[in-house]
Amino acid sequence: MTRWLLRRTAQAVLTFLVVTVLLFVLMRLTPGDPLQRLEGDRQMSAEESAALRRRFGIDQPMGAQFRTFVTGALAGDLGVSIEHYPTPVTTLLVSRLPASLLLGGTVLLLTFGIGIVLGVFQAVHRGRRADRWLTRASLTLYAMPSFWLGLVLAWYFGIRLQLLPVAQMHDPLLSPDATWLVRAGDVLRHLILPALTLTAVSIAAVMHYQRTALLEVLRLDFVLAARARGLPERQVLWRHAWRNALFPVVGLFGLWLPILVSGSVFVEQVFNWPGLGHLAADAVGARDYPVILGTAMLVSAQVLLGGVLADLAYYALDPRVRRA
Amino acid sequence: MTGSLWRLLSRALASPTGRIGAILIALLTLIVFVAPWLLPDPSAMPNLLAGATPPGPGHPFGTDQLNRDILARVVSGGQISLSVAGLAVALAMTLGALVGGVAGYHGGWLDSILMRAVDGALAIPRLFLLLLLVAVWEQMPLGALVLVLGATGWFATSRIVRGEVLRLREAEFVLAATALGAGPRRIILRHLLPNVAGPLLVAATLGVGDVILLEAGLSYLGIGVRPPTPSWGSMILDARPLLTTAPWTSIFPGLAIVITVLAVNLLGDALRGALDPRSA
Numbered sequence: 111m112t113r114w115l116l117r118r119t120a121q122a123v124l125t126f127l128v129v130t131v132l133l134f135v136l137m138r139l140t141p142g143d144p145l146q147r148l149e150g151d152r153q154m155s156a157e158e159s160a161a162l163r164r165r166f167g168i169d170q171p172m173g174a175q176f177r178t179f180v181t182g183a184l185a186g187d188l189g190v191s192i193e194h195y196p197t198p199v200t201t202l203l204v205s206r207l208p209a210s211l212l213l214g215g216t217v218l219l220l221t222f223g224i225g226i227v228l229g230v231f232q233a234v235h236r237g238r239r240a241d242r243w244l245t246r247a248s249l250t251l252y253a254m255p256s257f258w259l260g261l262v263l264a265w266y267f268g269i270r271l272q273l274l275p276v277a278q279m280h281d282p283l284l285s286p287d288a289t290w291l292v293r294a295g296d297v298l299r300h301l302i303l304p305a306l307t308l309t310a311v312s313i314a315a316v317m318h319y320q321r322t323a324l325l326e327v328l329r330l331d332f333v334l335a336a337r338a339r340g341l342p343e344r345q346v347l348w349r350h351a352w353r354n355a356l357f358p359v360v361g362l363f364g365l366w367l368p369i370l371v372s373g374s375v376f377v378e379q380v381f382n383w384p385g386l387g388h389l390a391a392d393a394v395g396a397r398d399y400p401v402i403l404g405t406a407m408l409v410s411a412q413v414l415l416g417g418v419l420a421d422l423a424y425y426a427l428d429p430r431v432r433r434a
Numbered sequence: 435m436t437g438s439l440w441r442l443l444s445r446a447l448a449s450p451t452g453r454i455g456a457i458l459i460a461l462l463t464l465i466v467f468v469a470p471w472l473l474p475d476p477s478a479m480p481n482l483l484a485g486a487t488p489p490g491p492g493h494p495f496g497t498d499q500l501n502r503d504i505l506a507r508v509v510s511g512g513q514i515s516l517s518v519a520g521l522a523v524a525l526a527m528t529l530g531a532l533v534g535g536v537a538g539y540h541g542g543w544l545d546s547i548l549m550r551a552v553d554g555a556l557a558i559p560r561l562f563l564l565l566l567l568v569a570v571w572e573q574m575p576l577g578a579l580v581l582v583l584g585a586t587g588w589f590a591t592s593r594i595v596r597g598e599v600l601r602l603r604e605a606e607f608v609l610a611a612t613a614l615g616a617g618p619r620r621i622i623l624r625h626l627l628p629n630v631a632g633p634l635l636v637a638a639t640l641g642v643g644d645v646i647l648l649e650a651g652l653s654y655l656g657i658g659v660r661p662p663t664p665s666w667g668s669m670i671l672d673a674r675p676l677l678t679t680a681p682w683t684s685i686f687p688g689l690a691i692v693i694t695v696l697a698v699n700l701l702g703d704a705l706r707g708a709l710d711p712r713s714a
Contacts, residue, residue, distance in 0.1 A: 253699060399566075
């Protein structure tokens with residue numbers, strides 16, 4: 111177990127190094143350097159610009175720059191934001207993390223909670239009208255651009271019905287001495303629309319995976335055997351069949367874990383949610399390379415971590431994997 | 435090769451979802467490339483002072499804040515969105531087939547290097563790769579957008595192709611071709627790749643849906659297709675301030691995206707089912 115885990119982790123770390131190299135090369139492939147835009151915006155003397163280049167290390171040869179970049183990244187130093195100079199990128203990322211964690215965590219919970227139940231329901235009622243309509247509805251939602259669905263929901267629930275707030279995470283008019291309960295309720299109200307939007311556009315995958323996997327298991331002999339023994343159908347379904355139809359869903363969960371940190375670039379933008387996705391979108395608008403690079407690295411690390419965790423879950427759930 | 439592709443297509447079209455998808459795609463393509471001749475000029479502002487007018491006679495989808503006909507703009511934006519998606523996916527499939535084919539056929543160190551790089555690239559979410567690449571351009575030309583969308587879309591495809599090539603490399607017909615003196619280039623292009631045409635078609639169809647959504651998203655962020663060229667995403671961006679007063683300005687371009695992506699995904703799912711009946 112330990113040896114397997116070590117090997118799997120080493121593999122992920124190696125891939126992360128490749129990611130670092132790729133991202134560095136990508137950024138360097140771009141014509142000019144990150145400071146050119148800054149120079150275009152304000153008047154700068156040659157000395158000032160040279161000093162800035164020294165400050166950001168851009169006057170160094172490529173190899174040295176790469177070394178600085180990698181050693182910096184390993185120590186948690188991703189450079190300094192150009193837009194929010196002189197705030198370090200890491201500080202920016204950390205400040206945006208809680209909002210993304212809240213939104214991403216809620217979305218994961220809703221997507222997998224509701225998606226699994228609906229997928230199981232579809233498998234049990236396969237081929238019937240409810241199954242067909244659920245498939246159609248989820249495929250239609252899946253085809254929607256998240257930002258557009260967000261706008262439509264914001265228009266309907268926020269503007270027409272005046273039910274829910276459509277921007278930010280807190281009500282700026284909330285009295286500063288409100289109790290924590292009132293504050294939590296306020297955040298919750300702001301959370302509903304972005305979380306609903308993201309859940310709606312992504313739930314189709316979970317439903318489809320769960321439906322297919324369960325259908326495959328329900329065909330197997332041991333399910334028949336369990337029924338033959340006279341076990342109640344509910345017990346056959348959840349205790350016997352469903353537990354064996356969980357693997358693809360667990361893999362999908364690992365694949366989706368990054369949403370915890372990255373949130374969603376588009377939905378956070380639409381609802382002005384102060385998370386990492388919003389930060390990344392703003393950074394693109396401002397050509398703030400260090401910040402884009404920092405978010406990309408953070409999300410990639412999360413992708414690899416999700417892969418390792420999913421494999422670990424397979425390992426824990428399925429004895430066959432252990433022998434392989 | 436063409437024989438098996440036709441068989442795959444006809445099997446996909448035998449399912450109702452595949453048929454609906456294919457008919458919708460054909461219809462949308464026809465509308466988008468033919469209708470502009472019948473519709474008003476998408477950049478004409480017949481009555482600028484009237485601003486955004488709701489759907490009604492003369493303007494079935496209404497007009498936007500500059501009194502431009504939204505139906506005409508949705509159609510001409512569709513031309514851009516569909517062309518960009520089609521070209522980008524063609525580029526991505528070519529790259530994926532070549533890299534996967536070379537890696538699988540050559541094997542050894544070249545395979546290791548290429549696949550490690552692909553692993554790394556797959557770990558970076560495509561949207562973030564795009565954000566990095568797109569941020570370079572002050573004004574992104576359409577050609578560059580196609581290039582960038584294509585260059586970020588081939589990683590998973592190359593893995594599929596490599597797997598198939600690895601499986602087929604030792605097949606007898608390949609050994610026969612080698613024995614007859616065919617070089618690696620001929621074997622990859624004429625003997626191996628035609629056999630992955632099916633999986634490539636599935637990946638391409640589903641890839642078109644992804645690219646349409648990504649292009650719309652980038653345009654919505656203001657970094658994809660730029661005005662005055664209309665695209666579905668940039669129309670929704672332009673319509674954002676009008677959300678309260680003229681919701682139709684953002685509803686119709688969004689519906690166009692939903693219908694197109696749904697059609698492509700339906701056909702893609704049917705094709706995947708036809709290729710591997712187990713997955714359906």
